[in-house]
Amino acid sequence: MSDETAALSPRDKWFRASVAITAGIAIVAAAVGFIWLPPFQAGARFQGVWNAICQAAGLAQPAPTAAEVVTAGYKTTGVVFTPGMFQGAGAESVGRGATLALRCTMCHGARGMSQANSPNLAGQYAAVVYKELRDYKSGARTSAIMQPLVVGLSDQDMRDLAAYYDYLPRPPAYHPASAGPPPEIVVSGATMRNIPPCAACHGGLDNKTGSPWLDGQPAPYIKAQLEAFKNGTRRNDISEQMRNVARNMTPDEIDAAARYYSSQPP
Amino acid sequence: MLINKRLILAHFWLAFAGFGLALLLGEWQMFIRSPLHAWIGNPELYYRSVTAHGSAMAYVFPTLVAMGFGYAITEAALKRPMIGPRWAWLGFALVAIGTVVAMVPVALGHASVLYTFYPPMIGSPFYYIGVVIVVIGSWIWVALMSVNLYAWKRDNPGQPVPLAMFSNVAGSYLWAWTAVGAAIELIFLILPAALGFTTTIDAGLSRVFFSWTLHAIVYFWLFPTYIAYYTIVPRAIGGRLYSDAMGRLAFILFLIVSMPIGVHHLFMDPEVGSGFKFMHSVFTAFVALPTLLTVFTICASVEIAARLRGGKGALGWITALPWRNPIMLATAFSFIMLGFGGAGGLINMSYQLDSTIHNTQWITGHFHLIFGGAIVIMYFAIAYDLWPHLTGRALASFGLMRLQLATWFVGMMVLTFPWHWVGILGMPRRMAFYDYTDPALAAQAASVIASVIGGAILVISGALFIIVLIRGQLAPRVDAGPYRFSVAVHEPRRVPAALNGFPLWLALMIGLTVVNYGFPIANLAALSNTAVPIVPVGTGR
Numbered sequence: 001m002s003d004e005t006a007a008l009s010p011r012d013k014w015f016r017a018s019v020a021i022t023a024g025i026a027i028v029a030a031a032v033g034f035i036w037l038p039p040f041q042a043g044a045r046f047q048g049v050w051n052a053i054c055q056a057a058g059l060a061q062p063a064p065t066a067a068e069v070v071t072a073g074y075k076t077t078g079v080v081f082t083p084g085m086f087q088g089a090g091a092e093s094v095g096r097g098a099t100l101a102l103r104c105t106m107c108h109g110a111r112g113m114s115q116a117n118s119p120n121l122a123g124q125y126a127a128v129v130y131k132e133l134r135d136y137k138s139g140a141r142t143s144a145i146m147q148p149l150v151v152g153l154s155d156q157d158m159r160d161l162a163a164y165y166d167y168l169p170r171p172p173a174y175h176p177a178s179a180g181p182p183p184e185i186v187v188s189g190a191t192m193r194n195i196p197p198c199a200a201c202h203g204g205l206d207n208k209t210g211s212p213w214l215d216g217q218p219a220p221y222i223k224a225q226l227e228a229f230k231n232g233t234r235r236n237d238i239s240e241q242m243r244n245v246a247r248n249m250t251p252d253e254i255d256a257a258a259r260y261y262s263s264q265p266p
Numbered sequence: 267m268l269i270n271k272r273l274i275l276a277h278f279w280l281a282f283a284g285f286g287l288a289l290l291l292g293e294w295q296m297f298i299r300s301p302l303h304a305w306i307g308n309p310e311l312y313y314r315s316v317t318a319h320g321s322a323m324a325y326v327f328p329t330l331v332a333m334g335f336g337y338a339i340t341e342a343a344l345k346r347p348m349i350g351p352r353w354a355w356l357g358f359a360l361v362a363i364g365t366v367v368a369m370v371p372v373a374l375g376h377a378s379v380l381y382t383f384y385p386p387m388i389g390s391p392f393y394y395i396g397v398v399i400v401v402i403g404s405w406i407w408v409a410l411m412s413v414n415l416y417a418w419k420r421d422n423p424g425q426p427v428p429l430a431m432f433s434n435v436a437g438s439y440l441w442a443w444t445a446v447g448a449a450i451e452l453i454f455l456i457l458p459a460a461l462g463f464t465t466t467i468d469a470g471l472s473r474v475f476f477s478w479t480l481h482a483i484v485y486f487w488l489f490p491t492y493i494a495y496y497t498i499v500p501r502a503i504g505g506r507l508y509s510d511a512m513g514r515l516a517f518i519l520f521l522i523v524s525m526p527i528g529v530h531h532l533f534m535d536p537e538v539g540s541g542f543k544f545m546h547s548v549f550t551a552f553v554a555l556p557t558l559l560t561v562f563t564i565c566a567s568v569e570i571a572a573r574l575r576g577g578k579g580a581l582g583w584i585t586a587l588p589w590r591n592p593i594m595l596a597t598a599f600s601f602i603m604l605g606f607g608g609a610g611g612l613i614n615m616s617y618q619l620d621s622t623i624h625n626t627q628w629i630t631g632h633f634h635l636i637f638g639g640a641i642v643i644m645y646f647a648i649a650y651d652l653w654p655h656l657t658g659r660a661l662a663s664f665g666l667m668r669l670q671l672a673t674w675f676v677g678m679m680v681l682t683f684p685w686h687w688v689g690i691l692g693m694p695r696r697m698a699f700y701d702y703t704d705p706a707l708a709a710q711a712a713s714v715i716a717s718v719i720g721g722a723i724l725v726i727s728g729a730l731f732i733i734v735l736i737r738g739q740l741a742p743r744v745d746a747g748p749y750r751f752s753v754a755v756h757e758p759r760r761v762p763a764a765l766n767g768f769p770l771w772l773a774l775m776i777g778l779t780v781v782n783y784g785f786p787i788a789n790l791a792a793l794s795n796t797a798v799p800i801v802p803v804g805t806g807r
Contacts, residue, residue: 007764014764022774033544058539082465082799187307192704205308
């Protein structure tokens with residue numbers, strides 16, 4: 001092995017040359033990248049050599065204290081979703097939810113199927129029901145009917161209700177062939193107006209955590225919500241996702257999406 | 267002297283079978299996104315296909331070629347039976363099993379996360395486990411290359427290691443070290459989330475680990491091609507290698523500077539500091555060095571062949587080259603594509619210029635031109651050169667080989683040049699759908715259609731390649747003689763210890779990796795509030 005390790009000795013000329021060249025390049029590159037270049041960047045944060053080195057090294061620094069923290073002038077949703085948040089809700093939770101749901105039947109139907117153009121809740125994702133209840137309670141979403149009903153609900157009550165509606169069987173998705181192919185806005189969105197396809201989050205192509213399943217929801221309800229997002233009267237969507245989408249939708253596209261999702265078995 | 271021929275053939279056939287299927291997927295992706303086809307209505311199908319195409323082309327195909335070629339080099343260059351053929355079969359089996367384990371969930375749509383993983387997206391754990399199994403299989407190859415080299419050195423003290431084996435082992439060491447980044451990302455960050463142990467992931471740290479693998483893996487793909495330049499081409503065209511030492515130097519330089527450069531894939535990412543981005547940019551520039559050395563040495567070697575054939579004049583010797591020889595043709599095409607691809611790469615590696623083409627189709631064009639073009643066309647040449655020695659049968663379809671190589675070259679140029687162009691126009695890559703009816707995109711339609719035509723030519727070329735190999739398997743038996751590598755003008759009698767072994771260069775490789783990656787990784791790992799919720803892919807409700 002002497003042949004192998006000979007090149008690792010500092011006396012070997014290959015060792016001296018290669019280490020010196022490599023270290024030289026690294027040192028010059030570091031001097032340029034960490035000391036010389038940073039002050040050319042705009043802003044006062046690169047003042048001083050040590051500060052420049054820390055910034056260029058990517059050290060996380062607290063935001064400057066003088067900076068104004070921007071907050072919305074209205075109540076935003078406080079719900080944070082994590083995957084698996086509602087996994088493992090047992091039969092007990094579903095049972096408690098069924099009892100609590102008796103007070104919802106007037107609008108949302110005896111088994112979660114509405115006859116009154118209120119949303120159908122049967123089979124809706126637990127995350128969705130839970131988030132809307134929380135938002136009604138916190139005032140992030142407003143409704144003269146819903147808000148008084150949720151005042152007395154505990155967090156566990158809301159989880160139980162969500163588990164119950166998640167447990168109920170969904171009505172079968174039904175889009176009659178006579179209605180033609182799904183509208184463009186549902187399957188393709190409008191890329192140049194920054195509108196992703198509805199189906200990418202709301203079922204059909206994919207589901208995203210926190211997005212409701214829309215098949216079979218009443219058309220007047222879907223339309224009313226899109227318009228509420230559009231004119232800013234509903235503001236509990238996380239990071240303004242739905243408001244940004246709805247603002248760019250045309251009235252025809254809103255109608256088409258509502259009609260498509262609401263088409264029901266005859 | 268090739269003894270384990272079935273082992274080597276098995277590697278090549280599995281590699282080319284996967285390559286053929288992935289090639290069809292690639293062209294399908296081109297076609298359904300182009301103005302020639304209506305929107306398929308489901309982006310998931312597109313991303314499923316991209317995941318399969320990328321995983322097969324990036325992880326399985328070149329790895330198997332490098333492994334198979336490596337075993338061939340071990341026996342042919344060291345002129346003795348390989349140590350550990352049973353282990354080699356185990357490595358092959360692991361790669362094959364890993365491929366199936368990874369591809370089944372992809373085909374079912376449970377892992378459409380693309381081969382770059384893209385956390386916080388998380389797919390089926392079997393996809394990641396399959397990739398890990400493939401890597402473990404390839405690490406057996408790394409170990410075997412090292413064992414065979416050192417056994418030979420022990421029996422031949424003081425003798426220069428043949429250049430083919432020296433470069434082959436350099437490639438295996440590069441792969442061993444570069445695969446560590448993705449392995450850490452998969453085992454410690456992605457798999458715990460995919461298996462349900464955690465619901466959040468540090469996406470920034472994951473991306474830094476992936477960049478560790480992502481760029482040097484390209485040089486691992488490149489190694490068989492460069493080995494072919496140095497050790498096959500001069501012999502195949504009747505010349506001599508201009509300089510043996512230059513070859514050793516080029517492979518050593520790749521070993522050192524391939525690693526500390528991956529952050530140039532993260533120029534637009536916020537989690538790495540600008541100082542480290544600059545350092546990675548500088549070292550990326552040095553990768554041009556071994557390539558320029560190689561271009562010089564191979565051009566000189568080719569000129570020697572031309573002058574031996576009676577070529578005259580400053581440039582007139584070019585006409586004296588054996589242009590009907592498939593290896594000559596492949597090398598010329600490879601150099602042209604390497605030139606254009608390398609020029610484009612200068613844009614990508616420049617910290618500032620990169621922002622103009624970041625995540626556009628320019629990038630897709632760039633790596634297809636370099637990998638699919640310059641590198642893969644030499645994989646074809648390697649297969650053509652080795653086939654008679656592996657099958658014991660003549661490979662006589664020279665016209666078909668020339669047609670195959672020419673269509674691959676033309677197809678790749680027609681595919682990638684319009685891609686570069688639409689990238690400059692701002693067309694994003696990895697999008698399932700483009701609305702060409704929009705005036706802002708309408709101008710790109712013609713270029714995209716040209717790319718689809720280029721892809722179709724590549725499919726024809728790929729089919730021709732498989733036909734040539736199958737005809738080779740069915741041809742009459744011949745004795746191809748011993749497999750030989752190029753002879754240098756001045757064959758090395760004694761080489762300095764540094765150019766005959768790896769300890770110094772491995773130390774520099776690891777040292778530079780620590781310098782350029784150590785702080786960014788430690789810094790991100792120490793931050794407590796950087797994890798984000800995972801986004802499960804393809805799990806349904």
